[in-house]
Amino acid sequence: AQSVAQPEDQVNVAEGNPLTVKCTYSVSGNPYLFWYVQYPNRGLQFLLKYITGDNLVKGSYGFEAEFNKSQTSFHLKKPSALVSDSALYFCAVRDDNQGGKLIFGQGTELSVKP
C-alpha cells in the first residue's frame, strides 16, 4: 500500500531564509506525488506534483520540490520564505491507480517569523 510520512509536525523559519518541508514516501509502483497547502478555515490548495521527468518540480508561489528516488523523498523547498507562507502543508501520494484517492501525510505546520 502507498504511504507518505512527514517527519516534522512543525517547521520554524525566519523570513527571507530558505525553507524545507520534508516528505518521504512508500509506493509499490510509479510514484505520483503532490504537495498541498492549507490556510486556516480553508480547503487545500494544490502547489505542485511529480509524475515523471525532471527531479526538480516547480510549482505555485515560488515553491519547488525535489524528487529523490534513492532516498524515497519528495521535500518541498523555497529559496526565501515569506510570512504569508505560514500555513499547514500536506504531502500526498496517489493510491494504486485509484483515481481521486490520495493518501496524505499528517501535515507540517510552517511558521515564518519576521
Place this chain on the structure above:
Amino acid sequence: KAGVTQTPRYLIKTRGQQVTLSCSPISGHRSVSWYQQTPGQGLQFLFEYFSETQRNKGNFPGRFSGRQFSNSRSEMNVSTLELGDSALYLCASSSTGGDNSPLHFGNGTRLTVT
C-alpha cells in the same frame, strides 16, 4: 472558472440526526472525491464518484454515503450522527481523476455534532 463550492460552510447537529452536505465541482470536472479532516486522524478518504458511479471507497462505516448527479454535483450523507463525526468535510474535483490530474478542493463544511 469558479472553484469547488461546498454548502453549507458550517453545520451543528445533534447525535442521532442525519446530515447532507453538497458539493459543486469545477465546471467540466467529472470526478468528485470526499475527505474527512480531523485533528487526530488527519485527512482520510471517504469516497470518489465519477460519472454518477462510485469508483473508490475508503474505510468508513455504511452510515457515510454519497451520490453524484448527472451535472457532476455531489452530495454526501451521514446518518445516525456520532460525536466522532465532528470534522471538516472536504470535497475535491478533478477533470478525470486520473493519475496526472490534481485535485481541486473546496473550502469544506465544518460539521459539529453535539
